[in-house]
Amino acid sequence: MAGHDDHDHSSELSETQLRVRAxxxxxxxxxxxxxxxxxxxxxxxxxxxxxxNGARVVAKAWSDPGFKQALLADASEAVRALGHENRVGxxxxxxxxxxxxxxxxxCTLCSCYPWEMLxxxxxxxxxxxxxxxxxxxxxxxxxxxxxxxPKDTAIRVWDSTAETRFLVLPMxxxxxxxxxxTRLAQLVTRDSxxxxxxxKRPEEVA
Amino acid sequence: xxxxxxxxxxxxxxxxxxxxxxxxxxxxWEGRVLAMQRAMGYAGAWQIDxxxxxxxxxxxxxxLTASYYQRWALAMECNLVERGYAGADELAAGHALQxxxxxxxKLTTDVVKxxxxxxxxxRQASASARxxxxxxxxxxxxxxxxxxxxxxYARGKVGVVELVHGCHAFPDAVAxxxxxxxxxxxxxxxxxxxxxxxxxxxxxxxxxxxxxxYLEPA
Numbered sequence: 001m002a003g004h005d006d007h008d009h010s011s012e013l014s015e016t017q018l019r020v021r022a023x024x025x026x027x028x029x030x031x032x033x034x035x036x037x038x039x040x041x042x043x044x045x046x047x048x049x050x051x052x053n054g055a056r057v058v059a060k061a062w063s064d065p066g067f068k069q070a071l072l073a074d075a076s077e078a079v080r081a082l083g084h085e086n087r088v089g090x091x092x093x094x095x096x097x098x099x100x101x102x103x104x105x106x107c108t109l110c111s112c113y114p115w116e117m118l119x120x121x122x123x124x125x126x127x128x129x130x131x132x133x134x135x136x137x138x139x140x141x142x143x144x145x146x147x148x149x150p151k152d153t154a155i156r157v158w159d160s161t162a163e164t165r166f167l168v169l170p171m172x173x174x175x176x177x178x179x180x181x182t183r184l185a186q187l188v189t190r191d192s193x194x195x196x197x198x199x200k201r202p203e204e205v206a
Numbered sequence: 207x208x209x210x211x212x213x214x215x216x217x218x219x220x221x222x223x224x225x226x227x228x229x230x231x232x233x234x235w236e237g238r239v240l241a242m243q244r245a246m247g248y249a250g251a252w253q254i255d256x257x258x259x260x261x262x263x264x265x266x267x268x269x270l271t272a273s274y275y276q277r278w279a280l281a282m283e284c285n286l287v288e289r290g291y292a293g294a295d296e297l298a299a300g301h302a303l304q305x306x307x308x309x310x311x312k313l314t315t316d317v318v319k320x321x322x323x324x325x326x327x328x329r330q331a332s333a334s335a336r337x338x339x340x341x342x343x344x345x346x347x348x349x350x351x352x353x354x355x356x357x358x359y360a361r362g363k364v365g366v367v368e369l370v371h372g373c374h375a376f377p378d379a380v381a382x383x384x385x386x387x388x389x390x391x392x393x394x395x396x397x398x399x400x401x402x403x404x405x406x407x408x409x410x411x412x413x414x415x416x417x418x419x420y421l422e423p424a
Binding site: 016017018019020021022023024025026027029030031032033034036037038039040041042044045046049050089090091093106108109110111115116119120122123124126127128129130131132133134135136138139141144145152153154155156157158159160161162163164191196 | 286291306325
């Protein structure tokens with residue numbers, strides 16, 4: 001019955017495509033939306049907004065103690081002052097990893113995520129395994145990502161249950177003394193800003 | 207509501223599986239759904255907690271098997287019909303059969319940037335904050351049949367107020383068309399053992415952002 005399953009799968013996909021097309025046609029004909037504006041939104045998320053936005057913020061915090069202090073005190077204001085392509089809004093909080101504390105971000109109720117800093121969330125962030133386990137078994141989740149923290153590092157999980165959005169400020173890797181912000185930003189991965197990963201090591205970007 | 211969307215602490219969903227080199231969208235229709243949602247939000251057709259509430263009201267088997275953007279599309283159809291922006295007959299026909307309902311504004315190409323800017327959820331406070339950083343609080347044991355942002359795993363638990371985020375629109379009221387009903391918002395942190403019992407990892411702490419009506423002094 002493998003062929004039957006394949007058939008079901010493809011017809012389900014086309015059903016979704018047809019349904020979404022119908023939705024767009026109805027909303028356009030009723031005058032609610034402009035398809036050209038939808039094109040521009042899709043292009044923005046495909047090309048302009050992404051983890052490089054957050055990486056720039058982290059790299060600046062690593063190299064500028066004044067900015068780091070401002071970021072931890074009021075991330076919305078500190079990021080606004082950088083003049084980002086997409087304004088971050090009012091409710092960003094940056095949380096700092098240290099040798100004794102590791103932060104991890106989740107949204108158990110839906111999939112709240114700092115879009116302006118990291119772009120759209122990956123599928124795993126929106127998935128039931130991550131949403132269910134992050135608050136109860138964060139070390140197990142980290143193991144799924146191949147990350148093992150020292151036993152004496154405490155873990156703090158931030159459940160994004162309101163409109164506050166959280167950005168993890170990971171620890172600056174050793175061996176990067178004198179690096180420029182641009183070079184440092186290459187070390188900052190998306191997952192290191194969610195707390196499910198660590199920054200790259202200097203030798204990985206050489 | 208006590209739905210399957212409230213997943214914190216559930217077992218059995220398996221491993222987290224990151225996808226290497228994941229694309230922004232896995233199919234073109236996903237981008238259209240996201241963009242339509244943003245455009246309807248900009249137009250003022252509904253607020254984000256109304257969209258969340260519509261997803262939560264999907265039948266549990268649908269919620270669990272639909273993809274993220276399929277859920278968005280289903281919730282959008284729900285809000286369009288419930289709020290009178292489109293008829294179920296129009297969605298089925300794939301064409302408008304009646305004129306649209308007036309909306310505040312329309313997202314056009316010249317205002318896309320504004321359309322993607324996150325709105326502020328700050329609202330004018332009518333009273334001062336009941337709690338301050340360091341206060342011990344207990345979350346209420348509430349089970350409203352409608353939308354709430356207090357997850358099940360954190361109900362009836364004692365924690366400490368860590369951050370005071372100002373006064374925000376209250377999702378529980380917004381989702382049921384009762385207006386913004388502004389409430390103070392706090393980050394409340396719990397010990398892992400308070401949430402998961404003595405077997406929890408000793409060094410674990412978990413925080414939620416809790417609106418003042420969810421909390422009482424402890």
